[in-house]
Each structure stands twice: as structure tokens, then as C-alpha cells.
């Protein structure tokens with residue numbers, strides 16, 4: 001049997017499900033039971049009746065799945081799959097930040113650690129961030145963390161003042177404004193679509209701004225257009241499947257790398273071989289202390305309730 005067949009056999013044997021983020025490699029996306037954005041993945045993790053969840057994504061995502069499924073085994077193919085955005089919000093500093101803003105509700109983007117979620121009133125993703133903020137009374141002051149770019153986008157869209165934590169994603173801050181303008185001049189009929197973790201000057205050029213799932217839905221609505229896509233390049237795989245006759249061009253990064261686009265090194269540490277190994281040996285698996293889990297669960301559940 002080849003590696004893919006061996007993974008399928010192990011999955012059946014162990015009643016496992018593979019959840020993969022759009023930024024995973026094509027080989028992993030192709031073998032996954034479900035490929036989605038953070039909201040979709042959290043919803044799937046909350047609903048699954050599998051005994052084992054293999055989370056092909058980064059640590060905070062697998063940790064969220066574990067918080068939702070304390071009695072299931074949650075595996076992450078490589079524990080080094082971290083996140084620069086989650087790392088930009090250390091719990092001790094954030095605790096002081098929250099304490100310095102009494103009477104504020106704390107809304108956190110799901111890209112953060114369980115410790116940060118435990119300090120939050122409600123969690124959001126880029127799919128539901130605007131709805132979550134709009135669900136809070138206008139008179140209520142809000143802290144938003146950890147992504148300042150998403151925070152600024154929410155402020156612009158909702159007209160609300162938010163107290164922002166100064167965090168960001170290295171991948172979404174790597175897009176080059178100059179190169180993007182040059183690319184657009186070369187393809188003036190193309191539509192620029194961007195993830196709200198991108199910087200404001202990139203978002204200002206975009207014809208559509210949304211989550212990864214939102215971007216895929218958008219191109220499906222207008223399949224005859226050409227698109228320049230400003231998010232992690234892994235999304236192009238599923239997007240192209242949905243619109244096979246559309247030209248998709250990854251937005252260029254400041255520093256050219258192998259594909260001249262923006263790739264998340266954390267996401268890409270997972271490989272098919274590591275996925276097979278973790279399923280075979282049931283390690284590495286995610287643990288969350290019960291007291292921390294209890295505190296982190298509530299803001300995630302509030303989000304899921306508001307997102308059904």
C-alpha cells in the first residue's frame with residue numbers, strides 16, 4: 001500500500017477523522033475528511049463522533065479541538081507547527097493589558113493560545129468577527145487581540161473603537177504593496193481578494209476582503225474573473241478546484257521565496273509522512289489542563305452559539 005492508502009486504513013481502524021486547514025500542503029488537503037477555515041474546523045471538531053482527531057493545521061487549532069473534545073485524542077503531526085500571531089500575545093503580558101482596561105469586554109481572534117482564550121469573553125474567527133463585535137452593545141468598550149490588522153479592519157467596518165493588542169501574522173504582513181500594484185497593472189482586469197490579517201495598505205487595494213472560506217465562496221460567485229489572492233498560497237489548491245477555468249495568481253511577498261508568494265512555514269512543517277506517523281503511534285497528542293480548558297471553553301462556545 002502507498003502512504004495514502006496506509007493512512008486511509010489506519011483511519012478506519014482507529015475511527016479517526018482528518019481535519020485540515022486550507023494552508024496545508026495539497027497532499028494533506030487531498031487526504032483530509034474536511035478542509036476548511038478556523039470557524040469551519042472548530043465546528044467540525046465540535047460535531048465529530050470520531051475517537052481520534054488528526055488536526056492538520058497549527059497548534060492553536062488542535063488545542064481548540066482538544067478543548068472542545070476533552071475525551072478524544074487530538075493529534076498534531078508536528079508539534080513545531082506554531083503560529084507567529086499566537087506567539088505575539090504572551091499570556092502574562094496580555095493579562096496585565098486586560099487588567100489595565102477594566103470594564104472592557106475581551107474579544108480574541110481564535111489564533112491565540114488556550115491561556116489567552118481563558119482571559120477572553122468571546123472568541124471569533126475572520127469569518128464571524130464582524131458579527132461577534134456587532135453582537136456586543138455599542139456602549140460596551142472592547143479589547144481586541146491579538147491581530148491588530150484584523151482589529152483595524154473591524155474598526156473600519158463597524159465604526160467601533162477597539163483597544164487593540166499589537167500582534168500580527170508574519171505571513172500576511174509579508175505582502176509587498178509595490179509588487180502587488182505592479183502585478184495589478186499587468187493584469188488590470190483582475191480582482192484582488194485579501195484576508196483581513198493583511199496590512200491596511202493591502203486591504204485598501206482589495207475588491208473583496210474575507211476569511212479563506214469567504215474568499216472561496218466569492219470566487220465561486222464570479223467564476224469568470226481573474227483573481228490576485230492575498231493570503232497564504234495553500235488556499236489556491238481548493239480554490240482552483242472550485243473554479244477550474246479561472247486564473248488565480250498568488251499575491252507577491254516582499255522577499256521572493258521559492259514560489260514568490262507567501263507561505264506559512266508553520267503550516268508547512270506538517271507532511272503526509274508525519275501525519276501517517278502520528279496516526280500510527282498516536283503521538284504527538286495535545287493536552288490541556290482541565291482548569292485551563294474550562295476557562296477557555298466558555299468563550300469558544302459563545303462564538304459557536306453565535307455562529308450557528
Ligand code: SF4
Nearest residue numbers: 083084085169171264
Ligand atoms: S498564516 Fe499566520 S496566522 Fe496563520 S498559522 Fe501561519 S503564522 Fe499563524
